[in-house]
Amino acid sequence: MTSSDALITSYVSSLSKSxxxxxxxxxxxxxxxxxxxxxLILCGGKGTRSYPFTEYFPxxxxxxxxxxxLVHLMKIYAEQGFTDFVLAAGHRKEMLYDYxxxxxxxxxxxxxxxxxxxxxxxxxxxCAPYVxxxxxxxxxxxxxxxxxxxxxxxxxxxxxLATLTTVPLRSQYGLVxxxxxxxxxxxxxxxxxxxxxxxxxxxxxxxxxxxxxxGSNLEVEVLPELARQQKLFTYQHxxxxxxxxxxxxxxxxxxxxxxxxxxxxxxxxxxxxxxAH
Numbered sequence: 001m002t003s004s005d006a007l008i009t010s011y012v013s014s015l016s017k018s019x020x021x022x023x024x025x026x027x028x029x030x031x032x033x034x035x036x037x038x039x040l041i042l043c044g045g046k047g048t049r050s051y052p053f054t055e056y057f058p059x060x061x062x063x064x065x066x067x068x069x070l071v072h073l074m075k076i077y078a079e080q081g082f083t084d085f086v087l088a089a090g091h092r093k094e095m096l097y098d099y100x101x102x103x104x105x106x107x108x109x110x111x112x113x114x115x116x117x118x119x120x121x122x123x124x125x126x127c128a129p130y131v132x133x134x135x136x137x138x139x140x141x142x143x144x145x146x147x148x149x150x151x152x153x154x155x156x157x158x159x160x161l162a163t164l165t166t167v168p169l170r171s172q173y174g175l176v177x178x179x180x181x182x183x184x185x186x187x188x189x190x191x192x193x194x195x196x197x198x199x200x201x202x203x204x205x206x207x208x209x210x211x212x213x214x215g216s217n218l219e220v221e222v223l224p225e226l227a228r229q230q231k232l233f234t235y236q237h238x239x240x241x242x243x244x245x246x247x248x249x250x251x252x253x254x255x256x257x258x259x260x261x262x263x264x265x266x267x268x269x270x271x272x273x274x275x276a277h
């Protein structure tokens with residue numbers, strides 16, 4: 001047995017222990033949370049910024065501590081009671097079929113071939129027959145300690161067709177802070193940029209959002225059109241979030257995991273604040 005297989009086996013055995021707690025967390029909102037809410041994950045992109053790994057594997061299979069980032073992402077949902085997954089596959093889809101064959105029996109996993117070259121908006125739209133009236137959607141390469149029950153409640157309270165999770169923009173560079181004389185006072189390493197929020201994924205959609213779906217790219221066409229029609233709202237998250245866009249990000253997530261043991265699975269309510277834009 002490889003170290004990766006051992007980690008997977010250990011993870012599967014832990015699911016039964018956390019199932020009861022997950023069920024309680026997802027149902028504590030006095031019937032507001034629907035246990036059958038499906039989770040659509042975009043898994044089909046070519047991930048050119050992660051070459052050469054993505055020459056042979058889907059980007060979502062890039063590992064963190066021996067397990068694909070996709071599994072870490074699915075565990076965020078599963079530990080909060082949402083275990084019905086639809087994987088929108090495309091590039092190297094055969095790897096997903098092979099990997100999930102017989103694994104994670106406590107989860108419902110449906111893999112949908114959405115095309116080798118489909119864009120993000122097209123992949124979501126092509127999964128419309130496989131999702132319910134209300135469904136989660138997220139990218140396959142971002143991790144965060146999102147309070148999913150609160151996200152879903154916020155979505156329903158707003159009354160829109162779509163809700164996206166936003167997080168504060170963190171600079172990729174360190175800042176040099178100096179006074180009026182030019183004397184350097186300190187260095188701020190990758191600070192948060194005040195009052196700037198970015199799209200972190202972790203969406204909630206209503207099924208009839210497809211009546212307003214316009215364009216093939218989710219970020220450039222679909223979401224701006226929903227915003228124009230005032231159908232799109234935000235859920236602001238101030239806790240942990242990080243995406244894996246490059247091999248450097250993968251190394252950083254490895255370091256975070258080793259130092260903090262998956263902070264994306266920390267109990268989330270302390271970090272969430274919600275607001276409409």
